[in-house]
Amino acid sequence: MIKAVFFDAGNTLLLPHPSVEEVCAEVLRSHGLRADPEAIRRGLEKADLYYEERYWEDDTFWASEEEAAAMWSEMYALAMREAGVEPSRELGRELYEEFGKGDRWALYPDVMPTVHRLHEMGLRMGIVSNWDVRLPGLCHHLGLSRYLEFVISSANLGRIKPEASIFRAALDRVGVRPEEAVHVGDHYYADVLGARSAGIRPVLLDRTGRAENPDCPVIRSLSELPGLLLTGALER
Structure with a gap:
């Protein structure tokens, strides 16, 4: 039983709300930055590949808050770079922090x-x-x-x-x-x-x-x- x-x-x-793409676009706009929605989508696809490579190489980052935060910050920075925005290290971290909000x-x-x-x-x-x-x-x-x-x-x-x-x-x-x-x-x-x-x-x-x-x-x-x-x- x-x-x-x-x-x-x-x-x-x-699931992310309203979407990962839109959240990234909102954060960029708050810094006076712009990226084409399609470019953001392509950047996030590259970031997904980066995540998969990291995950299958060594998934132990999930056991540490510090390592998990660093991985996601790197991933978001990579996505924005692929979208045509040269991100600072702080921007990747800011995107990570944004997804810690309930809304x-x-x-x-x-x-x-x-x-x-x-x-x-x-x-x-x-x-x-x-x-x-x-x-x-x-x-x-x-x-x-x-x-x-x-x-x-x-x-x-x-x-x-x-x-x-x-x-x-x-x-x-x-x-x-x-x-x-x-x-x-x-x-x-x-x-x-x-x-x-x-x-x-x-x-x-x-x-x-x-x-x-x-x-x-x-x-x-x-x-x-x-x-x-x-x-x-x-x-x-």
């Missing part, structure tokens, strides 16, 4: 109805995410706190997904056994393999329909999750 549901944060519950994030439309339904079903919920130390504050600002028993960010705990230890910490927070918990996230390596490493059942959230032959239950929207739990269709 499932007693607890853990969630990833980014691309699962939270720079929103919940996907399916989040609140789903967590409310899971709450009605008597399930205990929490977040397990590779994120900086600001995540608990963001969740509170977005109104999730009333449904969550904990928010674990990798930078706060000093552990990262897919390490089993970060998931075991989540189990300890709610006092359930691994087979009594489900973890939902969008990243196969961090979320699916990480949950399995701790004996937790994974569910892959594939909002874009890009998952190829995953070996675990897949949903396109969080609204599918309650039904999945009620039918007992989960497999390890």
